[in-house]
Amino acid sequence: MKKQKREFKIFTIAEYEQEQDYLRSQHQKGWKLVHLTFPGIYLFEACEKEDVVYQLDYHQQGLGSQETYVNMFKDCGWEYLFDFFGYSYFRKSAASMQGKEEIFCDEASRLAFIGRVFKGRMVPLLILFFLVIIPQTILQISNPGSDPHRALLYFYLIMVAFYAYVFIRFALQYRTLRNRAD
């Protein structure tokens, strides 16, 4: 049995580039990704140190079940790993590439990818934010008093801060991509 290790890491919605870099640097150190468990437990297996590029695609239903989709990536030399909440994970060794390769080759398709992520992941979060988190926070603020209430208030304030962070990151990432495309 090969040596394995687990690492816990959270990447927010817009941080797929950071995640790709993280997985690539792990492989360079001799750890290849084998599995990912909710909420962010990465399982690695010891391997030869190698420069391998990791890439994420996103389709709401996940596309692992679509053989023709996975096969198209395979034809182009990308190994399909697994789906995780709509994200499909691929990797390809840098040595087998012609120059720098990514699974998207123009900004239009990169923007379309971000658009799919927005629809699939951000829209539900936004709905939750405006229908639950914000009203609950206001309710807690206008109803101060006993300690359990205060604890709830802090909880919701933390949620608001966390959501704000995720939204801002996403907006910034989107702006960067847009600027690159213009």
Next chain:
Amino acid sequence: MDAHIRKVYVPMTETGFYILLCLQQEMHGYSIVQKVRDLTDGEILISPGTLYGSLSKMEKDGLIRFIREEEKRKIYEITSLGIEVLQKEKERIARLYRTMQEEQE
């Protein structure tokens, strides 16, 4: 050709143009990649994520149609609407090229 098609595909991306150009013959995704690589002396390498996105969008918009599946590969072909769009693009690019030549003189 309706306003939506015109807005999205005229002008179109370089990848989109090559895909339509190739699909004048029936072909599957990876053979498009190979053909474009040959046509451009390795200059343009279409990536699978971009290719998949373009093919599904063009199929939805009726520019190409799915014909059959062979060995886990979907084979597509251009439609009459696709030919019309391609023709528009060819004219646009030809005009671009002519203008460039004239300006150089």
